[in-house]
Amino acid sequence: MNKTIIYGHRGASCYAPENTFAAYNKAIEMGANGIEIDVHKSKDNNLIVCHDEKVDRTTNGIGYIKDLTLKEIKKLDAGSWFDNKFRGEKIPLLDEVLEFVKDRNIFLNIEIKNGPIFYEGIEHDIVKAVRAYDLIENTIISSFNHFSLAHIKNIDKRFKTGILYIAGMIDPWEYATKIGASYIHPLYLTINEEIVLKSQNNGVKVNVFTVNRKEDAELMKSFKVDGIITDCPDICKKVFNN
Ligand code: G3P
Numbered sequence: 361m362n363k364t365i366i367y368g369h370r371g372a373s374c375y376a377p378e379n380t381f382a383a384y385n386k387a388i389e390m391g392a393n394g395i396e397i398d399v400h401k402s403k404d405n406n407l408i409v410c411h412d413e414k415v416d417r418t419t420n421g422i423g424y425i426k427d428l429t430l431k432e433i434k435k436l437d438a439g440s441w442f443d444n445k446f447r448g449e450k451i452p453l454l455d456e457v458l459e460f461v462k463d464r465n466i467f468l469n470i471e472i473k474n475g476p477i478f479y480e481g482i483e484h485d486i487v488k489a490v491r492a493y494d495l496i497e498n499t500i501i502s503s504f505n506h507f508s509l510a511h512i513k514n515i516d517k518r519f520k521t522g523i524l525y526i527a528g529m530i531d532p533w534e535y536a537t538k539i540g541a542s543y544i545h546p547l548y549l550t551i552n553e554e555i556v557l558k559s560q561n562n563g564v565k566v567n568v569f570t571v572n573r574k575e576d577a578e579l580m581k582s583f584k585v586d587g588i589i590t591d592c593p594d595i596c597k598k599v600f601n602n
């Protein structure tokens with residue numbers, strides 16, 4: 361069996377402010393094989409890495425990313441809300457994360473945040489950026505917006521996509537195949553061994569989110585998932601022993 365890929369969810373977000381380089385570095389230090397990030401677009405069309413549509417929760421600023429310029433976003437402190445020792449951490453650009461991934465030759469799971477706020481052309485912009493860093497092989501593009509995933513495949517078939525979903529889905533491998541997705545990315549609570557096996561037998565891999573407890577990681581290991589997305593890479597590392 362191939363080894364299970366451990367993705368630090370927004371980095372090692374249990375231990376450092378999510379979607380900052382402090383969190384990405386921590387994830388790799390703890391043994392993650394890759395990172396998961398969330399991407400939006402700024403007012404001046406830059407690809408911005410942040411989970412929420414607004415900067416309010418994770419910085420000292422306020423407002424929607426779509427209404428802020430890159431210059432305004434880069435002034436924000438994205439670390440202090442988590443712990444004072446992270447003061448001065450910045451919201452990253454997708455380009456900066458791609459450089460980080462390239463330097464370390466790790467895996468990258470880019471979640472396109474596209475809805476209920478919609479970003480015109482975000483799929484094209486992400487494809488262009490990943491191509492520029494020659495990182496198609498290392499990258500999965502995931503989203504709850506499956507139109508965005510179909511769009512990515514239309515732009516460039518070489519890109520691997522992953523269908524995110526939270527509630528259960530009937531025969532998800534059939535749907536994945538229909539829209540050209542190589543992966544399903546279900547909430548871990550919605551799957552069982554049969555779904556994993558049938559997906560894999562139909563050529564669709566399974567990456568589950570967000571698994572933070574040892575007993576849940578052990579259950580996912582028994583299901584033989586392909587990847588695990590976690591805020592706590594150290595816990596998953598111990599269980600999977602990759
Ligand atoms: O990749 C899985 C996970 O990131 C999806 O949910 O809300 O944490 O972005 P969320």
Ligand code: CA
Pocket residue numbers: 396397398471
């Ligand atoms: Ca995400």
